[in-house]
Amino acid sequence: MSLNANGARPRRHTVVAIVEDKPGVLQRVAGLFRRRGFNIESLAVGHSEFAGLSRMTIIVDGAGAPVEQVQKQLYKLVDVVKVNDLTSEDAVERELALLKVRCNNVNRHELLEIAGVFRADVVDMATGSLVLQAVGDADKINGLIRMCEPYGIRELSRTGVIAMTRGQKTTTVHESEPEAIARVHQSQGRRVESAELPFSSD
Amino acid sequence: MVRMTGSQILLECLQREGADTIFGYPGGVVLPLYDTLPQFPAIRHVLVRHEQGAAHMADGFARASGRTGVCLATSGPGATNLVTGIATSFLDSTPMVAITGNVARTLLGKDGFQEADITGITQPITKHNYLVMRAENIAMAVREAFHIARTGRPGPVHVDIPKDVFQEEAEFEWPDELSLRGYRPTTRGHAGMIRRAAEAINAAERPIVIAGHGVVWGEATDELVALAEKADIPVITTFLGIGGFPETHPLSYGFLGMHGMYHANMAADEADVVVGIGMRFDDRAMGRFSDFNPGATIVHIDIDPAEIGKNLPTAVPVVGDVKRVLPDLAERLEARDRSPWLRWIDGVREEHPSLEIRETRRLIPQQIIRALYEETEGRAVLATGVGQHQMWAGQHYFYDSPRKLISSGGLGTMGFELPAAIGAQIAVPDAEVWAICGDAGFQMTMQELAVCVDERLPVRIAIMNNGYLGMVRQWQELFYDENFVSVAVTQPDFRALAAAYGIPALRVETRAEVLPAIREARATDGPILIDFHVDQEENVWPMVPAGASLAETIEAPAKELAR
Incomplete structure (x- = not known):
């Protein structure tokens, strides 16, 4: 069990899972969290360095359950190949956010100044609003949001955190599947082009 | 390589996995599979009367023999009827492969006739599940399903196959090699x-x-x-x-x-x-x-x-x-x-003797279980339902070897007893199998009596008939101020019911009739039912009240011992 500087169990955990890229795997993971009462703060999924494997970064609120149980339960899913808790690792955590903020000719320059401080890019500008794109850890995004709130945030979209350890250490799978088996696994549960199929409701 | 239909591939794979028995029920989308069954005479298909029975039979088959049980149902209601049995297997970690048909691939997700998202439904109650979208993938799915079901901590695996995949042709190749990088049970201790x-x-x-x-x-x-x-x-x-x-x-x-x-x-x-x-x-x-x-x-x-x-x-x-x-x-x-x-x-x-059977003129289930133990010299297989009779069957029969007590301990599924006993009898034909039933639970799956007749199974059915949902009644008596609500059960005449299926039956109302009835049942070649009219208000002791600790175990109160 990893402890933080105060000797307390950290509340927020960053769990990375490498999973088979198949239909239904997201539901399996989400269903597991719901069923066991683990709280997800954010979940981000995308391709990993290998075809056929996806990488999930899950921010877990550890107040609900010990994160050790979260890891073990994830491992029980056949489609989950590897799980790592990066909370106590030296890791980079990043999130991307888009904010549409209300503005006018008078206060636009103030907003641009705030964006500059947070190194947020302006990706759209209109007479009554602008869209900022910010990348950073959760603290930085939260800071930008707080600063923009007085102007009026019309829309906010966050990707959820993704994470990676610094240095040589990796969260990766070193085992590739034989080609024939990989072909079966990757087509498992996937819809076949419907044009190929006969229609049969009898 | 040989070209085969999906149905043929499935049955060929089941045969290669050693599955010689399928508990199933036909329906629209599995018709292509049933059409192919006669081509595989080594596979015995047991026609159940409700799909829940099929799942429990596969489970009882597995528990009695250690082999993986197989059940089969059609899409929609057929598949959802399996759910209780799959969950029962999951909570008790028994190896089972459940196969369902689904609507044709073009109709999936269109809410057509008899469509249910059954893999979505079984996902939290299976060790793993599959939706097989190509006939060429059936062999690998079946191979993996059996591997996952019976290795590590055993459990049920569900394989769902759309109708037109049964009909589709593909090259059949038995996968010699398995590779599941996400599934590697640890067997050797650190x-x-x-x-x-x-x-x-x-x-x-x-x-x-x-x-x-x-x-x-x-x-x-x-x-x-x-x-x-x-x-x-x-x-x-x-x-x-x-x-x-x-x-x-x-x-x-x-x-x-x-x-x-x-x-x-x-x-x-x-x-x-x-x-x-x-x-x-x-x-x-x-x-x-x-x-x-x-x-x-x-x-x-x-x-x-x-x-x-x-x-x-x-x-x-x-x-x-x-x-x-x-x-x-x-x-x-x-x-x-x-x-x-x-x-x-x-x-x-x-x-603090917990297993002493008190002297009383009443017919109490403890005496019956003990008499059965003595008569069978501990060699019978007992399949129980859930409730008071289940606990007495655990307490008053002594089991000297594994796989003799077959019971739903985790999920606590009433109605498990009769189909589980049927599955056990088929798995171990030479065993003396007794279904120890409650009168209420028996009525949940009693339609499977027909299977005993069809398959000529000598299952002995003993109903501990107290006219109540006994365990619920016990809790209402002890913890709900004797406020008895919805626990008295109206029953059919079980003897007449058995007779309707052509099954001989006895009724026992006194202590003196117990031994002769057990002896007659043991001597009967074929299924037989004994309706034991037991004391209505007998409670199971000792007891740890819900939410109490083991140290707070309570024993039978004196007034009950005097009954």
């Missing part, structure tokens, strides 16, 4: 942990082993006996662990839990080292977690790492297959004489 476990046990004055279902499924009875004898450690079991350690062995102290033996509960509470083997520290066995023997050092040996520390803090975890771990552990244990500790438990057992 040497350092085994050493620490041995140190803890060697240092113990009052160690106790709690053996669970994992000892049965790990086939580790001999290894457990050797370990217990070497270190002189008393062994108690969980309810599902019954038979995993021979109950007539001098070191056997029965089972613990809500209706476990008084001395077993006290011993678990008094021990200084508790060694859980192939069990999961379930609430029904352990009582209130926060008050389970706070002073004890817990050593936990199980094949599923997620069970370690799930319910109780574990001092020494050993993840591995008990059959491999126990000899390694026993080797490091000191031969010890622990007679003071054993005599202490013996003393509790003498002062």
Whole structure:
């Protein structure tokens, strides 16, 4: 069990899972969290360095359950190949956010100044609003949001955190599947082009 | 390579996996499969009367024989009817492969006739599941399904196949090789942990082993006996662990839990080292977690790492297959004489006998179970439902070998008894199989009587008929101020019901009739039903009230003993 500087169990955990890229795997993971009462703060999924494997970064609120149980339960899913808790690792955590903020000719320059401080890019500008794109850890995004709130945030979209350890250490799978088996696994549960199929409701 | 239809591939694969029996029920989308069945005469198809029965039969088949049970249903309602049986198998970790048909691929997701998202439904109650979208993928899915179902911690695996995949042709190739990089059960225990476990046990004055279902499924009875004898450690079991350690062995102290033996509960509470083997520290066995023997050092040996520390803090975890771990552990244990500790438990057992059957003129189920034990010399297989009769069947019959008590301990599925007994009788044709039924649970699955007739199965059906949902009545009496609500059950005349199926039946109303009825049933070639009209208000003792700790086990009150 990893402890933080105060000797307390950290509340927020960053769990990375490498999973088979198949239909239904997201539901399996989400269903597991719901069923066991683990709280997800954010979940981000995308391709990993290998075809056929996806990488999930899950921010877990550890107040609900010990994160050790979260890891073990994830491992029980056949489609989950590897799980790592990066909370106590030296890791980079990043999130991307888009904010549409209300503005006018008078206060636009103030907003641009705030964006500059947070190194947020302006990706759209209109007479009554602008869209900022910010990348950073959760603290930085939260800071930008707080600063923009007085102007009026019309829309906010966050990707959820993704994470990676610094240095040589990796969260990766070193085992590739034989080609024939990989072909079966990757087509498992996937819809076949419907044009190929006969229609049969009898 | 040979070109075959999806149906042929499926049946060929089942045959290669050693599945010679399928419990199933046909329907629209599995018609192509049923059409192909006659081409595989080595596969016996048992036609059930409700798909729930098919799942329980496959489960009973597995529990009685150790082999993987197979059930089959059509899409939609057929598939959803399997759900209770799959969940029963999941909570008790038994190997099962459930196969369902689904609507044709072009219709999936269109809410067509008899479509249900059955893989979505079974996902949280299976070890793994598959939706097979190409005939060429069936072989690998079936191969993996059996592998996953019967290795590691066993469990049900569900394979869903759309109708037109059964009809599609593909090259058949048996996959010699398996590769599941996300599924690698740990079988060998960590040497350092085994050493620490041995140190803890060697240092113990009052160690106790709690053996669970994992000892049965790990086939580790001999290894457990050797370990217990070497270190002189008393062994108690969980309810599902019954038979995993021979109950007539001098070191056997029965089972613990809500209706476990008084001395077993006290011993678990008094021990200084508790060694859980192939069990999961379930609430029904352990009582209130926060008050389970706070002073004890817990050593936990199980094949599923997620069970370690799930319910109780574990001092020494050993993840591995008990059959491999126990000899390694026993080797490091000191031969010890622990007679003071054993005599202490013996003393509790003498002062608080849990298994004494009192003298009474009433016909009580305890007498019936004990009489059955004596008549069958402990050699019968008992499949039970859930409730009072289940607990009495656990208490008053003594099981000297595994796979003799077949019961839904985890999910607590009423109606399990008759179909499970049928599955057991088919798996082990020479066994004497008794379905020990409650009158209420029996009515949940009694349509399967027809299967006993169809398949000419000599299942002996004993109904403990008290006219009540007995366990619910007991709780209403004890914990709800005798406010009896919806517990009195109207029954059919079970003798007439059996007669309607052409099954002979007896009615027993007095003590004197018990033995002759059991003897007649044992002598009958074919199914027979005995309707035991037992005392209506008998309660199961001892009892740990819900939410109490094992130390708070209560025994039968004096007024009940005087009845």
